[in-house]
Amino acid sequence: MRVSYENKLGSIIFLMVSCLLIVFPLVYEDRNLLIIFTQIFIFAIFAMSYDILLGFTGIISFGHAMFFGIGAYSMSIFMKRFEPEMLYVFLALIVGVFLSAIVSYVVGLLTLRLKTHYYAMLTLALANLFYVGAEKWRSLTEGADGFTFRIPDFLRERVNFYLITLVLMVLVYFALKLFIQSPFGKVLVAIKENEQRTESLGFNILYYKIIASIIAGILASIAGALYAISLRFVNTSVFSIDITLDALLMTIIGGVGTIIGAVIGSGVIEFSHYWLTSLVKLHWIFERWIIFFGILYILTVMFFPKGIVGALTALKRKARHEKKHDQSDKMTG
Template identity: 35%
Template sequence: MLTRLLSGDTPRSSLLTALLLIILISLAFAPFLFPGTKSVETAARICIFIVLVASYDLLLGYTGIVSFAHTMFFGIGAYGTALALSTTGPGYGALIWGMAAGAGVAALFALAIGLFSLRVKAIFFAMVTLAVASAFAVLVSQLSWLTGGEDGLNYKIPRELTPAFKLIDEKIFDVRINGKLLAYYLVFFVSVMLFLVMLRIVNSPFGRTLKAVRDNAFRAEAIGYRVVWYRTTATVLSAVMAALAGSLLAIWLRYTGPATTLSLEIMIDILLMVVIGGMGTLYGAVLGATLFILAQTYLQDLMGAASEATSAVPLVSMLVAPERWLLWLGILFILSVYFFPTGIVGRLRAGRG
């Protein structure tokens, strides 16, 4: 049953299996295991970014396509949900059609980019996607009457998904059972479902053909596969998943703006997560997103504690000062690439640890 649920793509490493189970259980019970606003916010971001990074791995790792437009699709999904909720009110109908509209628009954009650009060499396609994503970000910033410009959009979501709604008055394990908890589990279960759908896609005949196209496009074309069609389809599927991840972020934050969805910094973070976890392994998205977001969130706090503990040693205290957390994050990334050139999942599977 578990093998069928995982589409036959098991972790193939006891250590990897243990890590994935720890992450799954931690996310499933995060509000109870790690109470506190910051912990739950971090867990929700991890869920959303697992979907986002996995959708990019579907494009980069399984199809061999380098795109810089992924945050554009992420933003389209977020803005689709935000506009639906801000214009028609905080109803479930608006929530559903906003998510559907965002995914649909992202699919159309991806189809247009794919059909017009995937016939060119990889580097030119990457440049085209970068130009399109940059133009889209500028457009969103300029259309303040529609998108809120640089300030973004604030909106209401259904009351049952807000902290004001109480499912029961009593606390369970010292946790309030309110709308915020329901919103977290909406994000969690939708993220799990989307991840399993992508796992099914990459382990289907379609997914195996994508790998053949990635490994040798000329050979795949020679034996009868329409390479452009497969690449375009993969681009569209990846865009739809990214848009749905954006919708989840919009629901969770109740705010959508260029900085939270469209920035180049987010695109770079996605690339780092894919490389750290391991390209061409959706499980790599789970590990990469979890490690990267935990480092982003808690590394500065850990360095602050280390700086205080080493205050008697001036040089060490200066090196681990909290304001240098980005430097150490970069060093950690370099070390991970050096010691895990195929990503964490690739290394664990090779070692069968």
């Protein structure tokens, strides 16, 4: 019961903060901050999609950038080849989602039978294949130089795009919450907890894992498409291991297996990224800001495997426990 209470609390806080964020651009005009928030929302979607795999199904994928890149490239190529109109934005989104679904289905079918090590290794290699492929297929992608493109006027308006990404993030959050609490989601958690037992209870593990990875792939592709729109530029870096690492950092530091943790992680990472790069004037080491995150990440994996959210919950639980103790002491005393 306590878990579901905390769960609800997280969702309520999330909803309240989101409502505040909706009015934020109306009362406070700061272009930079608006852009940072948009980035946070986009990466929150991406990190939440990753949390479905890592936090709920127990799949470690090192190739999540694949789907992000597919989404980003389908959006960019549509915008470049066709007119920058909303119709094509939707078409590009659908194509990206469709492609990601197919790729994640095929990849999942081939690889999800494997053990964790092999799966992580294979997804890393496959993502690298996409990266190299994008570099080689210059006629379509223009390689590492990338290309810029125009987007519909409606999306050019920063505030509009900010609101769209915010609403999408909120929708994805609640959709995933519902998904996780559904019977299907419960099976996923069971697979994470004990794969053999779930299998011996008669569940087809592969089927559940593939569906989970398709959902994660689709969401990642949407995040990639939004990312491309926000930059109005794309190059091969959307397929790079750094993108997967971003998702890893965000979910792990925020808190694995909580959904809200992915959102918090995205906020923490993007904000501190912005803050640390602004410190470059003080010392050149801040140009290598990622090193701090790497160390933080290692320490988190080692000492707080449940991240910020996990640490907070533990703290709260401890506080409540002590309070109870105090009360019972008083009663007996």
